[in-house]
Amino acid sequence: MTAPEGRAADWTEPSRQRAAPPTGLRSEEPKASERRGKEAGPAARRRRTNTALIRLAVRRDRIMLPAWLYVLTIVVVSTGYSFKRLYQTAASRESIAAGIGRSASNLALGGPLYGDSIGALTVYKIGAGCAVAAGLMSIFLVVRHTRADEETGRLELVGSTAVGRHAALASGVIVAAAANCVLALLIFAGLAAVGLPAGGSAALGLAIGSCGLVFAAVAAAAAQLSASARGARGIAIAALVAAYLVMSGGAAARGGGARWLLWASPVGWVTQVRAYTGDRWPVLALMVAAAAVVAVAAAALASARDLDAGLVPERPGPPRAARSLRSPLTLAWRVQRTGLAGWVVGGLFYGGVFGSIASGIGSFLGSGTGVKNAITRLGGQASLTDAYLAAVMMIMGLVAAAYAVSAVLRLRSDESAQRAEPLLATGASRTGWAAAQLILALGGAAVVLAAVGLGSGLSYGARTGDVGAQLPHLLGAALAQLPAVLAVSAVAVALFGLLPRSCVAAGWTALALAAVLALFGPTLRLAQPIQDISPFTHSPKLPGGTVSAEPLVWLVLAAVALAAAGVIGLRRRDIG
Amino acid sequence: MSEAIAASGLRKHFGRTVALDGLELSVAVGEVHGFLGPNGSGKTTTIRILLGLLRADGGTARLLGGDPWRQATVLHRRLAYVPGDVTLWPNLTGGEIIDLLGRLRGGLNAKRRASLVERFDLDPTKKSRAYSRGNRQKVALISALASDVELLLLDEPTAGLDPLMEAAFRDCIEEERRGGRTVLLSSHILSEVEALCERVTIIRAGRTVESGTLAGLRHLTRTSIAADLAALPAGLAQLPGVHDLDVQDFTGNGAAAATAGAPGTARDGAGPGVRVRCQVDSDKLDEVLRQLAAARVLSLVCQPPTLEELFLRHYSGQVPAVGQPRVPA
Numbered sequence: 001m002t003a004p005e006g007r008a009a010d011w012t013e014p015s016r017q018r019a020a021p022p023t024g025l026r027s028e029e030p031k032a033s034e035r036r037g038k039e040a041g042p043a044a045r046r047r048r049t050n051t052a053l054i055r056l057a058v059r060r061d062r063i064m065l066p067a068w069l070y071v072l073t074i075v076v077v078s079t080g081y082s083f084k085r086l087y088q089t090a091a092s093r094e095s096i097a098a099g100i101g102r103s104a105s106n107l108a109l110g111g112p113l114y115g116d117s118i119g120a121l122t123v124y125k126i127g128a129g130c131a132v133a134a135g136l137m138s139i140f141l142v143v144r145h146t147r148a149d150e151e152t153g154r155l156e157l158v159g160s161t162a163v164g165r166h167a168a169l170a171s172g173v174i175v176a177a178a179a180n181c182v183l184a185l186l187i188f189a190g191l192a193a194v195g196l197p198a199g200g201s202a203a204l205g206l207a208i209g210s211c212g213l214v215f216a217a218v219a220a221a222a223a224q225l226s227a228s229a230r231g232a233r234g235i236a237i238a239a240l241v242a243a244y245l246v247m248s249g250g251a252a253a254r255g256g257g258a259r260w261l262l263w264a265s266p267v268g269w270v271t272q273v274r275a276y277t278g279d280r281w282p283v284l285a286l287m288v289a290a291a292a293v294v295a296v297a298a299a300a301l302a303s304a305r306d307l308d309a310g311l312v313p314e315r316p317g318p319p320r321a322a323r324s325l326r327s328p329l330t331l332a333w334r335v336q337r338t339g340l341a342g343w344v345v346g347g348l349f350y351g352g353v354f355g356s357i358a359s360g361i362g363s364f365l366g367s368g369t370g371v372k373n374a375i376t377r378l379g380g381q382a383s384l385t386d387a388y389l390a391a392v393m394m395i396m397g398l399v400a401a402a403y404a405v406s407a408v409l410r411l412r413s414d415e416s417a418q419r420a421e422p423l424l425a426t427g428a429s430r431t432g433w434a435a436a437q438l439i440l441a442l443g444g445a446a447v448v449l450a451a452v453g454l455g456s457g458l459s460y461g462a463r464t465g466d467v468g469a470q471l472p473h474l475l476g477a478a479l480a481q482l483p484a485v486l487a488v489s490a491v492a493v494a495l496f497g498l499l500p501r502s503c504v505a506a507g508w509t510a511l512a513l514a515a516v517l518a519l520f521g522p523t524l525r526l527a528q529p530i531q532d533i534s535p536f537t538h539s540p541k542l543p544g545g546t547v548s549a550e551p552l553v554w555l556v557l558a559a560v561a562l563a564a565a566g567v568i569g570l571r572r573r574d575i576g
Numbered sequence: 577m578s579e580a581i582a583a584s585g586l587r588k589h590f591g592r593t594v595a596l597d598g599l600e601l602s603v604a605v606g607e608v609h610g611f612l613g614p615n616g617s618g619k620t621t622t623i624r625i626l627l628g629l630l631r632a633d634g635g636t637a638r639l640l641g642g643d644p645w646r647q648a649t650v651l652h653r654r655l656a657y658v659p660g661d662v663t664l665w666p667n668l669t670g671g672e673i674i675d676l677l678g679r680l681r682g683g684l685n686a687k688r689r690a691s692l693v694e695r696f697d698l699d700p701t702k703k704s705r706a707y708s709r710g711n712r713q714k715v716a717l718i719s720a721l722a723s724d725v726e727l728l729l730l731d732e733p734t735a736g737l738d739p740l741m742e743a744a745f746r747d748c749i750e751e752e753r754r755g756g757r758t759v760l761l762s763s764h765i766l767s768e769v770e771a772l773c774e775r776v777t778i779i780r781a782g783r784t785v786e787s788g789t790l791a792g793l794r795h796l797t798r799t800s801i802a803a804d805l806a807a808l809p810a811g812l813a814q815l816p817g818v819h820d821l822d823v824q825d826f827t828g829n830g831a832a833a834a835t836a837g838a839p840g841t842a843r844d845g846a847g848p849g850v851r852v853r854c855q856v857d858s859d860k861l862d863e864v865l866r867q868l869a870a871a872r873v874l875s876l877v878c879q880p881p882t883l884e885e886l887f888l889r890h891y892s893g894q895v896p897a898v899g900q901p902r903v904p905a
Binding site: 151228314318321322335418421 | 629631649652653662664669680682702706716
């Protein structure tokens, strides 16, 4: 902080000189200039230290922020582009729009559909999802620069310099606002560039950016409520999920009585801008005004509390450990059970949603043979429904693998944070420590997959009136992804044991590679040996496909060998 | 086996940085041993090697008669460790962590745990993310002190504690010592070391520079002397072991005149007396006092070297005055 501060002080001088009037009544001149200097000085200095904080925030986010903006823009623009290519005839657009409109669960997932133009379909497909993602980006950004800094004590250091009480809050919100403005601009430019109407593109971009702005303000308020960054993120994300669910309820009502729900949620407002189908600009003003009100409330909350304190008090926990808390495995369970519960609920929810969509998949896709081909290539089945469900199961397998990889890589974060040190200075062995985390990773992934199978089996079975048969069917299909999950987790264990310094980046890269090869390999017609690198290429294509034991046995053997290599590496290397 | 810790010629490097360069450390069973050295001198690295968390590049280390690398988990059940910078699992309470670490060591004395929680004034129901640094340290300390172990490895355990808690800590270590437990105490707080430790090892840049009893170490440094004499003894400045000699004329009414010039040109008997200040190597004290006494002593103040002086000398890298025999006492 000293360097920018020093510079700010240097800059004050010329501005004071400029502020002095060049001529005038001599006797009053010095007083006037002095007074102006005093008025302009502190205010200008505060402005400059705030600028310094903003620059610091931007610098700390110079990788993450562009990555978010890039991914979000690409997802939106590529959706618009692919719709333009897939649905070239008016008839194909009419049929897909009719298919979407028939199913309440489709509408609940994407939001209301206001027409059958490419623009309207794009808004339905990606508008609400991208608005939620922009909200997530803003939440992470704001909490990172406010409560997380406060929790680690960095803000105390910054706060002791010449910055105002609300400087960190303001700089976090300002950076998030700027990011959302850039996002709006990029989405507008991208969609207009692929040939969608400019007005609608601007409306969609601004709607998504405004939604991000609202949740930046929500996160700013949440950061005042909770004393921990984790809690603040939790509160803000809960608000975001609630906003999405309220929007879903309103959209699924299809003009029924609950339609007003669309106006009760910031995500619903995004749909009510009706980009490409009316472009209702005043709704944008409503969103910005809502963001401003919440931001002012956050500032008021910040004035009402002390540094490091939250308005929601931390609940006290048990003064003694439960009898079971006596091994690395029970410790891992105790630390991670809350997070795992979230994954399981998510698995149930998305399993239910996808199972419900599956029953109407034929009419949903209409005559878009391109999409059908893509799905059958992925799912590998003749029956479109089975192919769709098999593709869903593979994606859910990848999601479960993401959970498993994150659980395994906790080993490394515990090691870097020196939490592993007191643990390994007790009777706990390194092997036991790593095994505990691996068991929890695989067990957790199995439970998440079971939840997906359960959710999809129940909802698909309810649709087809055949729960008894569909439930075990889809449960099995979901759990058939486990060997591939095991293999990816074992890669993470091997990396942790052998290349600890780069294992976090390498572990996620390995998962991303497995995902890309399994998801896009068939569509891109990559050579089979290259596709075979991904464990998910070897997963059985269930439901509908056949199961052969041989690839699964190989996957498990490879996983055991990799995990063993990792543990041997861990036993031989330094900790820390 | 009379040595709880025996390390000899320990070497460890991280990349190009040399952390330990032939370190020697010997701790007898039942003693409280002070482990001192400037920041970055290798204290924590040594302790981590003793815990089998790091593998030494050279030298030997024995802990409780075993090999700290090969027999890590067996040995860990007989010791408790308090890290210098305690990081805990944020969503566990302090009480849960005390119990967990104790159980992983093989058992916790419930009565002792309760009395320590009270003594250190810890709220065990708080989530550890809400604890300050001092409170996190208390969690680790209580868990270690309440465990039934033979050896305590404490890495700057009081760095975050307030003076009241520090006093409680000293009482606890005193009890441990009387109970026959061995303690390796890495610390920067000299009064703490002086109060608790029989023997100390001072390291610098990964090497042991001094090891022995505090009394023995004091003997290796200089005593400062201020004396009013009737006359200046001839040849005082030439005596071996006399340093920083300062001679002032002493007029009797307290006003000192000009300072003495270069050694050897001292003005014998100028005025009613002289005030002499000097530093004397402790093993040459006898000879110097004899000389002073011969010149008739009017008053004499003799100060033993302070610990601060002792440590500053080693920390800043000065060679000890008469440090040729680096004898363990």
